[in-house]
Amino acid sequence: xxxxxxxxxxxxxxxxxxxxxxxxxxxxxxxxxxxxxxxxxxxxxxxxxxxxxxxxxxxxxxxxxxxxxxxxxxxxxxxxxxxxxxxxxxxxxxxxxxxxxxxxxxxxxxxxxxxxxxxxxxxxxxxxxxxxxxxxxxxxxxxxxxxxxxxxxxxxxxxxxxxxxxxxxxxxxxxxxxxxxxxxxxxxxxxxxxxxxxxxxxxxxxxxxxxxxxxxxxxxxxxxxxxxxxxxxxxxxxxxxxxxxxxxxxxxxxxxxxxxxxxxxxxxxxxxxxxxxxxxxxxxxxxxxxxxxxxxxxxxxxxxxxxxxxxxxxxxxxxxxxxxxxxxxxxxxxxxxxxxxxxxxxxxxxxxxxxxxxxxxxxxxxxxxxxxxxxxxxxxxxxxxxxxxxxxxxxxxxxxxxxxxxxxxxxxxxxxxxxxxxxxxxxxxxxxxxxxxxxxxxxxxxxxxxxxxxxxxxxxxxxxxxxxxxxxxxxxxxxxxxxxxxxxxxxxxxxxxxxxxxxxxxxxxxxxxxxxxxxxxxxxxxxxxxxxxxxxxxxxxxxxxxxxx
Amino acid sequence: xxxxxxxxxxxxxxxxxxxxxxxxxxxxxxxxxxxxxxxxxxxxxxxxxxxxxxxxxxxxxxxxxxxxxxxxxxxxxxxxxxxxxxxxxxxxxxxxxxxxxxxxxxxxxxxxxxxxxxxxxxxxxxxxxxxxxxxxxxxxxxxxxxxxxxxxxxxxxxxxxxxxxxxxxxxxxxxxxxxxxxxxxxxxxxxxxxxxxxxxxxxxxxxxxxxxxxxxxxxxxxxxxxxxxxxxxxxxxxxxxxxxxxxxxxxxxxxxxxxxxxxxxxxxxxxxxxxxxxxxxxxxxxxxxxxxxxxxxxxxxxxxxxxxxxxxxxxxxxxxxxxxxx
Numbered sequence: 093x094x095x096x097x098x099x100x101x102x103x104x105x106x107x108x109x110x111x112x113x114x115x116x117x118x119x120x121x122x123x124x125x126x127x128x129x130x131x132x133x134x135x136x137x138x139x140x141x142x143x144x145x146x147x148x149x150x151x152x153x154x155x156x157x158x159x160x161x162x163x164x165x166x167x168x169x170x171x172x173x174x175x176x177x178x179x180x181x182x183x184x185x186x187x188x189x190x191x192x193x194x195x196x197x198x199x200x201x202x203x204x205x206x207x208x209x210x211x212x213x214x215x216x217x218x219x220x221x222x223x224x225x226x227x228x229x230x231x232x233x234x235x236x237x238x239x240x241x242x243x244x245x246x247x248x249x250x251x252x253x254x255x256x257x258x259x260x261x262x263x264x265x266x267x268x269x270x271x272x273x274x275x276x277x278x279x280x281x282x283x284x285x286x287x288x289x290x291x292x293x294x295x296x297x298x299x300x301x302x303x304x305x306x307x308x309x310x311x312x313x314x315x316x317x318x319x320x321x322x323x324x325x326x327x328x329x330x331x332x333x334x335x336x337x338x339x340x341x342x343x344x345x346x347x348x349x350x351x352x353x354x355x356x357x358x359x360x361x362x363x364x365x366x367x368x369x370x371x372x373x374x375x376x377x378x379x380x381x382x383x384x385x386x387x388x389x390x391x392x393x394x395x396x397x398x399x400x401x402x403x404x405x406x407x408x409x410x411x412x413x414x415x416x417x418x419x420x421x422x423x424x425x426x427x428x429x430x431x432x433x434x435x436x437x438x439x440x441x442x443x444x445x446x447x448x449x450x451x452x453x454x455x456x457x458x459x460x461x462x463x464x465x466x467x468x469x470x471x472x473x474x475x476x477x478x479x480x481x482x483x484x485x486x487x488x489x490x491x492x493x494x495x496x497x498x499x500x501x502x503x504x505x506x507x508x509x510x511x512x513x514x515x516x517x518x519x520x521x522x523x524x525x526x527x528x529x530x531x532x533x534x535x536x537x538x539x540x541x542x543x544x545x546x547x548x549x550x551x552x553x554x555x556x557x558x559x560x561x562x563x564x565x566x567x568x569x570x571x572x573x574x575x576x577x578x579x580x581x582x583x584x585x586x587x588x589x590x591x592x593x594x595x596x597x598x599x600x601x602x603x604x605x606x607x608x609x610x611x612x613x614x615x616x617x618x619x620x621x622x623x624x625x626x627x628x629x630x631x632x633x634x635x636x637x638x639x640x641x
Numbered sequence: 642x643x644x645x646x647x648x649x650x651x652x653x654x655x656x657x658x659x660x661x662x663x664x665x666x667x668x669x670x671x672x673x674x675x676x677x678x679x680x681x682x683x684x685x686x687x688x689x690x691x692x693x694x695x696x697x698x699x700x701x702x703x704x705x706x707x708x709x710x711x712x713x714x715x716x717x718x719x720x721x722x723x724x725x726x727x728x729x730x731x732x733x734x735x736x737x738x739x740x741x742x743x744x745x746x747x748x749x750x751x752x753x754x755x756x757x758x759x760x761x762x763x764x765x766x767x768x769x770x771x772x773x774x775x776x777x778x779x780x781x782x783x784x785x786x787x788x789x790x791x792x793x794x795x796x797x798x799x800x801x802x803x804x805x806x807x808x809x810x811x812x813x814x815x816x817x818x819x820x821x822x823x824x825x826x827x828x829x830x831x832x833x834x835x836x837x838x839x840x841x842x843x844x845x846x847x848x849x850x851x852x853x854x855x856x857x858x859x860x861x862x863x864x865x866x867x868x869x870x871x872x873x874x875x876x877x878x879x880x881x882x883x884x885x886x887x888x889x890x891x892x893x894x895x896x897x898x899x900x901x902x903x904x905x906x907x908x909x910x911x912x913x914x915x916x917x918x919x920x921x922x923x924x925x926x927x928x929x930x931x932x933x934x935x936x937x938x939x940x941x942x943x944x945x946x947x948x949x950x951x952x953x954x955x956x957x958x959x960x961x962x963x964x965x966x967x
Contacts, residue, residue: 163870195872207863211961212885222871257961273871 110280110313111137111160116173118155118164118337129155129168131337139280140311144328144345146318146360148549149520152337157283157317161198162190178280195222199274201303203286205266209258216254219273228277241272244309245302263413264295268302275306282307284316288323292412292576293620300326300622301633319549321360322622325349326629333357345626359551366554366583368561370602373402373586377570378424378457378538383433385423393419394430395594401538406564406571407599408581410617411591417574420591421540424572425459437538455485458531462543464523468515474501474526475511481533500529503566504559521552525559532563538570545580557583578621582606590614645957645964652953656946663942664716668709671931671938677701678725678929699725712935721936726928739932743918745822747940750917753833753840754902761841762848762895769852769891774879776857788846800839800912807835818913836913840906844898851894855887862886889956896952904941 118130130152137143137160145153158164159175162182175182177198182190194200199222202208209218219241220234229237235254242250245268258266267287274282287303288296304327307314316327324331324345331348333340333356341354352358378401385394393416401407409417422428424435426446435442437456443449461467468477478497482488488496498508504525515523524544531539541560545553561584564571575581581588581602588605590597592613598605605614619632679695680687687695696702715722721739768788772781791799808816814835824832856879859865868882907919918937925933957963 161870191872191874193872194870200867200870202863202867204863208867210864210868210882210886212882212959221868221873225871225873225877257965259962260965260967 107138107140109136110139110141110178111135112174112176113156113160114174114176116156116159116175117171118152118159118168119171120165120168122167126169126171129337130159132173133334133337133339135160135332137281137313137315139313141330142307142314142316142328144316144318144324144331145334146321146324146331147334147340148319148551150336151334153317153319153334154285155337156334157285157315158200160281160315161194161200161283163194192226195279196226196228196277197279198281198283199277199279201267201270201274201282201284201287204290205270205287206258206263206290208270209266211258213257214254215256215258215261215269219254219269219276222273223276226277234276238272238276241275241306242269244306245269245272246298247272262295264291264299267291267299271299271303271306275310275312278310278312280313282312282314284314284327286318289318289320293578293622294412294616296323296622297620297629297632300629303327304629320622322624322628325624325626326622333360349624349626366557368406368584368586370586371405372601373405375403376400377403377438378572379436380420380424381434381436383420383423383430383435385419385428385430387419387428389431393594394423397423397433397591397594397596399589399596399599401570401572402587403537403570404564404568405586406573406584407587407589408573408575408585409589409591410575410578410581412576412617414593415591416594417576417591418542419594421459421542421572421574424540425457451485455481455534456537457540458534458536458538459540459542460524460527460531460544462546464520464527464547465515467527468523468530470515473512473514477515477526478529478533481530485534496533500533503532503563504529519552520548521555524548524552524556528556528559528563532567532569535567536569538572540572540574542574543576544573546575546577553580560584578618590617644966648957648963649954652950656950659946660939660943661713663946664713664939665709667935667938667942668705668712671934672705674926674929676929678931681929712932716936716939721939722932724933725930726933739936742933743921743936743940746916746918746921749820749915750903750906750919752829753836753906753915753917754899756830756833756837757840757844757902758899760837761845761898764841765845765848765895766852766891768845769849770856770879770884772849772853773856773860773883774875776853785850788849791842792844792846796839796843796906796908797912799842800836800909803835803839803842804912807838816913818915820916833915836906836909836915839909839912840902843909844901848891848894848898852887852891855890856883859883859886885959888959889952892952892955892959893949896948900945900948903944 113133113135116130116133116135117128119126120129121127133152133156135143135156145157147153155165155168159170160177162175162177162185164170170183173183177193180189180193182193209215216235216238219238220231223229223234223237224231228234238254239250242253247253247265247268253261253265253269261269270287284303288299291299300323306312314327316324318324328345330342331345332342333354335356340356341348341352348357380397380399383394383397384392386392395416397416397420399407399409399420409420411417419428423430426442426444426449429444435444437453442453446454475494475497478500479493482493482496494511497511501508501510506522506525510518510522510526515526518526527544545556548556557580560571563569571584573581573584585602587600588602589599590605590611590613597611597613606618610618619635622628677696678699679692679701683691683695693702700708712722719740721743723736723738724742726737768784772784775781804816808814815832816835818832818836820829820832860883865878865882868878873881903918905919906917907923909915910917910920918940922934922937924930925937
């Protein structure tokens with residue numbers, strides 16, 4: 093190992109400065125121009141300290157986190173400022189020097205563990221790779237150490253899980269294995285880049301606890317990047333709020349949670365004040381009775397599912413991934429005909445298969461998808477996208493169709509200039525609005541919303557939810573709202589259906605489901621939702637017993 | 642049974658089914674060709690009676706279905722029947738079996754294809770990896786431009802250029818590659834080198850570019866970024882993290898090119914007067930020697946199916962999701 097890469101002795105002391113970023117500017121190249129991403133940021137990190145970077149997408153938080161490693165994504169460059177890691181200038185360091193640091197003294201934990209593990213190699217091979225490559229340990233020692241880390245991270249079967257391939261373990265386990273991988277050389281600094289964003293809340297709790305414990309045990313400094321305030325409150329000593337590449341506010345976690353000073357920070361806090369008043373109704377529009385469904389014919393993805401959806405109301409379906417909530421939507425729309433049970437609409441049984449339903453039935457049930465990017469054809473203009481259902485279901489043509497499109501645009505709060513735009517020329521929130529207008533164009537009675545706000549920033553989520561609620565008031569449309577986000581459920585539902593492993597755990601009014609007494613699974617789900625309280629995780633673990641950090 | 646073995650057996654079954662369908666197509670297509678062996682050999686002046694008698698002596702008067710069944714049952718047992726050439730006449734003891742005619746030609750073809758593969762595949766893979774590693778450098782551009790030029794030029798042109806420089810000017814190789822069954826192995830090897838080099842230039846670009854493209858398409862994956870951030874060098878990233886996930890498309894394009902070496906090199910055979918199976922097939926179609934033409938076509942089809950099957954199997958066994966199910 094190069095002498096310059098060894099930790100200098102005095103910096104070993106806890107509290108000594110480890111990372112110092114000054115006046116950092118980073119630019120990204122697109123449309124033949126360099127655009128600023130980070131506009132002059134400072135960051136100081138001491139040994140053993142965890143700093144949280146928070147902000148919406150485009151705030152530059154990942155870019156800043158990676159810059160602390162001396163790395164920029166392809167197409168980006170550091171245009172000004174310095175990054176100093178334990179006395180080493182990372183901006184001007186040659187690639188070889190950086191490679192010696194990466195994996196050994198600075199390591200990275202990415203958002204999607206399933207995409208960040210190489211599918212072709214066993215976990216053990218990948219977890220020990222850094223240690224072997226940097227010559228820190230021999231293979232036997234590295235494997236023994238990895239097993240020890242697996243145990244500390246509370247992975248099941250720590251002695252044999254390393255022999256598995258990434259696709260053979262769950263997302264939460266993979267995320268913990270990635271933390272073990274990052275820890276293998278006992279780095280001084282770990283960058284956690286949205287490490288729990290892709291996980292279910294119930295899984296997130298375990299992963300957060302495991303990461304926090306191991307960082308404390310080894311006195312590792314960390315930069316924790318997330319868009320979720322409640323999560324960062326559990327992990328970080330200090331929080332930096334970023335927006336458009338600028339620092340909005342920086343403070344100790346407790347101080348900031350208690351009294352945010354900047355307006356923008358306050359808006360981040362204020363989100364989710366939205367709450368619809370629940371209404372009870374016995375006028376059932378759509379009812380699902382005892383439905384079974386499966387993809388392979390072997391494993392039941394829906395198991396005797398019964399759900400009632402009252403007219404003009406919002407029923408939310410919550411559950412973690414694999415609970416069958418999206419499959420329920422596919423069964424209702426006829427994309428996946430049920431193997432058992434009935435689905436009735438306005439009192440009449442619906443044909444199971446999409447192909448057997450007439451056009452008017454199809455018109456009455458519309459769907460909005462999670463990702464507007466994939467649900468909208470990138471080569472069609474808004475006129476084509478919204479015009480198609482107008483033509484197909486209502487037979488509108490020419491000027492009348494255009495008038496209708498403009499009216500629909502108005503109803504989703506976009507002006508008529510949008511009519512000739514392509515999806516690529518709109519923001520994520522605008523694209524999702526177009527998806528909503530497309531569903532509305534058919535003048536449906538029921539709209540199935542499948543995770544429609546999951547890919548959006550908090551503030552945009554709020555806008556979309558408000559829009560959906562206003563449209564419901566105006567058109568009396570019924571929503572079946574599928575989501576894994578309890579906060580969203582709280583905001584918009586009249587009734588809630590809790591699903592777990594293909595079964596309905598509970599259906600009831602919002603006030604019934606969200607208040608005790610809870611069935612066991614509902615309680616686990618609700619208690620796993622992070623709260624804006626730095627002690628939430630600690631208290632939760634204590635309550636659940638035995639696993640307190 | 643392990644799911645991989647089951648999948649491979651399934652593919653094998655499907656391959657046989659395809660081969661059967663192809664045999665029907667071959668037989669009926671050749672059946673539909675205008676004119677027959679009798680017309681070809683007896684000339685236009687032949688009376689219908691003579692033609693009929695000639696056909697009867699070849700067994701061609703029987704219904705096509707009977708002849709197909711006879712042909713395919715024979716073929717399954719490795720007996721492709723007898724050539725028409727010299728048949729029906731007074732020297733019928735000289736009639737040769739189709740296997741006897743095809744055998745040595747097929748050996749020559751496999752020899753040339755094998756030799757080319759041994760040269761071309763490592764060069765293509767190596768260049769593909771190197772151009773991916775040093776993409777958008779001068780090396781990458783020169784390698785791409787050169788291989789594109791050779792693939793874009795007609796085969797005979799590439800062949801004549803090589804002959805001109807390597808055989809006529811430098812006298813390293815003989816310009817003609819005439820070999821026979823009695824040619825010793827070493828001499829055969831030496832004589833086949835120039836056609837093999839020609840074919841290498843023709844097929845390298847395709848395989849190299851596919852290797853380069855499949856590797857580069859993987860370089861944007863999060864696990865590649867992760868490998869870089871673990872401090873691995875560029876070559877480690879490509880060899881250890883990109884290549885193992887790129888085998889499926891690479892194997893497919895290699896299989897495709899190897900099949901081409903067996904079935905599509907008649908032009909190069911003609912230029913070098915190399916007695917391969919391509920020339921034999923062209924000749925047999927010209928003279929309406931149906932048993933030989935059919936056998937050649939069936940061998941070509943089997944080659945394609947077998948090599949593609951092999952590529953499929955490679956794709957399956959290099960995919961850990963299939964090899965190691967949950």
